[in-house]
Amino acid sequence: MDDPADVRALARPLQSDSHLDPLVERAGDARLVLIGEASHGTHEYYAWRDRLTRRLVTEKGFGFVAVEGDWPDCRRLHRAVTGGPEDVDEALGGYDRWPTWMWANSAVRAAMNWLREHNAELPPQRRVGFHGLDVYSLQRSMREVVRWLREHDPDHASAALDAYACFEPYGPDPLAYARATRWVPENCEDAVIEVLRDMCERHGSDGSSPGEADQRFVAEQNAAVVAGAERYYRAAVRGGPDSWNVRDVHMADTLDRLLDHHGPGSKGVVWAHNTHIGDARATDMAAAGMTSLGQLAHERHADDGVVLVGFAGHRGDVVAASSWGAPAERLPVPPARDGSAEDLLHRALGDEPSLLVFPETYDQPRWLRTSFDHRAIGVVYHPDQERWGNYVPSTLGDRYDALLWFGETTALEPLRAEPADDPEPQTAPTGQ
Incomplete structure (x- = not known):
């Protein structure tokens, strides 16, 4: 059994923006910072991802945010935050493909209103863009x-x-x-x-x-x-x-095109699920022949600097659906499975929100070099399947460069109910 004291030795409190200093310093020289989420419906993951992004934009010169969202929908939001006539609420109202709560929620609205205000003080060529990386918007x-x-x-x-x-x-x-x-x-x-x-x-x-x-x-x-x-x-x-690989390769290719489009020296922040931004080679995904956006970013941009930031939580509630295309619900997230990464983090840190910036591989403690089950909640979630589902075996020290921990989490606040008819459905291979 790994010693919780080894976890505590690496953890730092996470209560204010200033507590992000070690991570901002770690990320500052990288060209890409990929920031994850352990679910698509947890307020703390979205809110702290936004808080980190604001610091990267204002202090380290990151020039665009690219997300696990559709290109046309995100383009409307890009126009809203870079000075277009639409406001943020109007642009978010255009997200009408299930699951709308992924982007049409109060945490994203707060993030985009801040970005619009930030951009208003900048000349057009320096305004921070917002772009979709995903592949679903065929029609x-x-x-x-x-x-x-x-x-x-x-x-x-x-x-x-x-x-x-x-x-x-x-x-x-x-x-x-x-x-x-x-x-x-x-x-x-x-x-x-x-x-x-x-x-x-x-x-x-x-x-x-x-x-x-x-x-x-x-x-x-x-x-x-x-x-x-x-x-x-x-x-x-x-x-x-x-299909997973086609999607993540498409997102990686889109990210490359965005870097080229924004010009030499451009720096981008990515928002996506942990399963996309983490390096798949540190999980059982590799044995299944799957890659990830984080792995591809490492392989393509190692010389430019890539930082991968994951999230984890122990219990709480989450916005998700009980089946594909079903209405969003506030569902309970039970305490993490015994022996999982979340269980270890909870035994070490309790409910205290914490930041863990990982040292280089040669200097990592044993728990970062050990494979643990690591929870991943998608848009479809069944709390009663915690014993046999919802986890990805992961060596955290290879999957991420840093991890944000929350003992108890709360659900996102969707801006509206799901539309009755999905204009362009996606498929459901994993729900992430």
């Missing part, structure tokens, strides 16, 4: 590509319409298309890739102004989402790890 991104081409490149709009017509026989549900491709060899892959390739080949060849170049970048990213979503949904219906 919306197709509409955005066609809309942009009709306005800015009408000679090529018809070609995109013809390519995207490939999806029309299957209706608005991308899974209907994906299921059909299991039985026939034809699919839309070549058509959607050709649209993206054609747009990218013309990039920068028209003498665009900075504003026009930004709009072209947005359109190209929507085209990349269409290509990524087509791959994702085909992989999802086949099962196995491929």
Whole structure:
């Protein structure tokens, strides 16, 4: 049994923004800081992620936030925080794909209102952006590509319409298309890739102004989402790890494009679930053939500096759903499983919120070099399955560079109820 005293020796209190000093110092020279969450519905994870991000933006020059959200929805919020006519509440009202509470909640509203106020004091070229990394918005991104081409490149709009017509026989549900491709060899892959390739080949060849170049970048990213979503949904219906990997590789590719778009020396903060921002090589995900955004960031940007920050809690309540597409509920989170990482942290630290910044591998105590079950709560959660589910075996010292601990947590406050009809459903391989 690992000694709780070894945990206490590394922990520092976490009560005020100043208590983040060791982590801000650790993260300050990195180009990427990926900040996680152990659930998609816990207030403390969202609020402290925001508090850390504010310090990284104001003190260390981080220039954009990229999140586990859809590109078109996050683009509306980007416009709201960088000086557009919409306010934050109007932009958050546009999040209408289940689970809306992931982004349309009071903690995100507070974060975005602060970012809007911060940006208002800066010239446009220095304002901090907000971007979506995810792959689900197939239909919306197709509409955005066609809309942009009709306005800015009408000679090529018809070609995109013809390519995207490939999806029309299957209706608005991308899974209907994906299921059909299991039985026939034809699919839309070549058509959607050709649209993206054609747009990218013309990039920068028209003498665009900075504003026009930004709009072209947005359109190209929507085209990349269409290509990524087509791959994702085909992989999802086949099962196995491929759909997870397609999604995380897409997020990593989008992050790379954002770094390039924001220019040399740009620095980004990422918000996503622990299962995405942690390094998969330190978990049982690796044995299953799965990668993660955090692993890919390490592999691609090690020389630039990458810091991965995880979260953990012992008990409390959470906003989640009992089944895929069901209404959000406030569900109980029971005390963590005996022998888990959360159990060890609770025995060592109790309910005291704490920050643990991990030393280099060669100097880590034994508990950071040991594999523990580490809780992961998705948008679908069953508290009665704590004995056999909801945990990822993890070597914390390799999975993260730091961990924020909360003994008792509270649920997020959604801004509204879920819509009756989901305009563009996602699939449910893991709920994270």
